[in-house]
Amino acid sequence: MDKVETIRDIHELLLNKENIAFVPTMGNLHEGHLSLVDKAISISKTVVVSIFVNPAQFNSSKDLESYPRTPDRDIKLLEQYKNLILFMPNLKEIYPEHTNNLYDLPPISNDLCGKFRPGHFNGVITIIDKLFNLLMPKSVIFGKKDYQQLFLVRHFAKHNYPKIKIIGGETIRNKDGLAMSSRNNLFTKENLINAANLYKALQNIVNQAKSGHNKKSIIGDNIKHLESLGWDIEYIEIRKISDLSEPSYKDSQLVILGAGIFKGVRLIDSIEFCIGQPN
Ligand code: PAF
Numbered sequence: 001m002d003k004v005e006t007i008r009d010i011h012e013l014l015l016n017k018e019n020i021a022f023v024p025t026m027g028n029l030h031e032g033h034l035s036l037v038d039k040a041i042s043i044s045k046t047v048v049v050s051i052f053v054n055p056a057q058f059n060s061s062k063d064l065e066s067y068p069r070t071p072d073r074d075i076k077l078l079e080q081y082k083n084l085i086l087f088m089p090n091l092k093e094i095y096p097e098h099t100n101n102l103y104d105l106p107p108i109s110n111d112l113c114g115k116f117r118p119g120h121f122n123g124v125i126t127i128i129d130k131l132f133n134l135l136m137p138k139s140v141i142f143g144k145k146d147y148q149q150l151f152l153v154r155h156f157a158k159h160n161y162p163k164i165k166i167i168g169g170e171t172i173r174n175k176d177g178l179a180m181s182s183r184n185n186l187f188t189k190e191n192l193i194n195a196a197n198l199y200k201a202l203q204n205i206v207n208q209a210k211s212g213h214n215k216k217s218i219i220g221d222n223i224k225h226l227e228s229l230g231w232d233i234e235y236i237e238i239r240k241i242s243d244l245s246e247p248s249y250k251d252s253q254l255v256i257l258g259a260g261i262f263k264g265v266r267l268i269d270s271i272e273f274c275i276g277q278p279n
Contacts, residue, residue, distance in 0.1 A: 022137035027051040032180035057123030
């Protein structure tokens with residue numbers, strides 16, 4: 001593994017490399033990230049993994065400060081991969097200017113997570129734009145756990161970097177079903193077990209929706225149940241996979257998305273599913 005910190009060094013290493021596969025991360029790597037790295041390795045000989053905790057996408061300085069950072073452990077984990085370039089730029093390399101770009105994102109960026117984290121997706125697209133422009137990768141792998149992020153990155157890339165292929169990697173879960181997330185490290189052992197209840201509720205809603213129950217009322221019941229367990233649920237919604245808009249009774253390719261705060265930690269999750277007859 002090669003580790004570089006400056007734009008000059010990464011450019012030098014990538015000189016004449018054409019088929020770059022890229023995995024952007026904010027570090028505190030877990031099995032979910034490693035599955036994205038494996039996917040990148042399976043499609044390219046030149047794989048870049050970036051670790052950069054991007055201040056532009058955090059809504060509060062408290063959340064930014066408490067975001068788990070484990071650079072030494074991350075480097076150790078990635079050392080097992082031979083042909084990998086780890087890019088760990090510092091803040092000044094990435095944000096030499098002190099201005100924030102405002103991107104023209106589709107309205108869905110202000111819905112779901114965007115409703116509760118104003119400006120978050122503008123911050124995500126800011127760093128993605130910078131990294132895409134710096135690395136000019138051929139493929140980029142994002143986890144499906146951040147479902148709305150993946151949708152907005154695809155939309156952004158389609159219009160601004162049409163040659164870059166955006167690939168979604170499946171969500172990796174622990175034995176209780178909890179989606180792997182860097183934020184899981186903020187839980188005590190006991191709370192970690194109960195954090196899987198969001199996924200269990202989403203699964204329960206999907207199963208009942210598939211058997212024809214009224215979606216609105218099952219969602220309401222499950223939100224009430226989670227709240228009784230100490231969750232502060234931001235939203236649980238069923239949307240169309242194609243554009244994340246609200247489905248009609250005719251739509252069959254669906255995704256359930258949920259976000260909530262449990263013991264002070266914000267978690268999100270989603271499950272794709274199919275209902276009724278395809279159109
Ligand atoms: O999903 C993440 O970890 C971040 O949002 C990303 C894509 C690395 C951008 O900072």
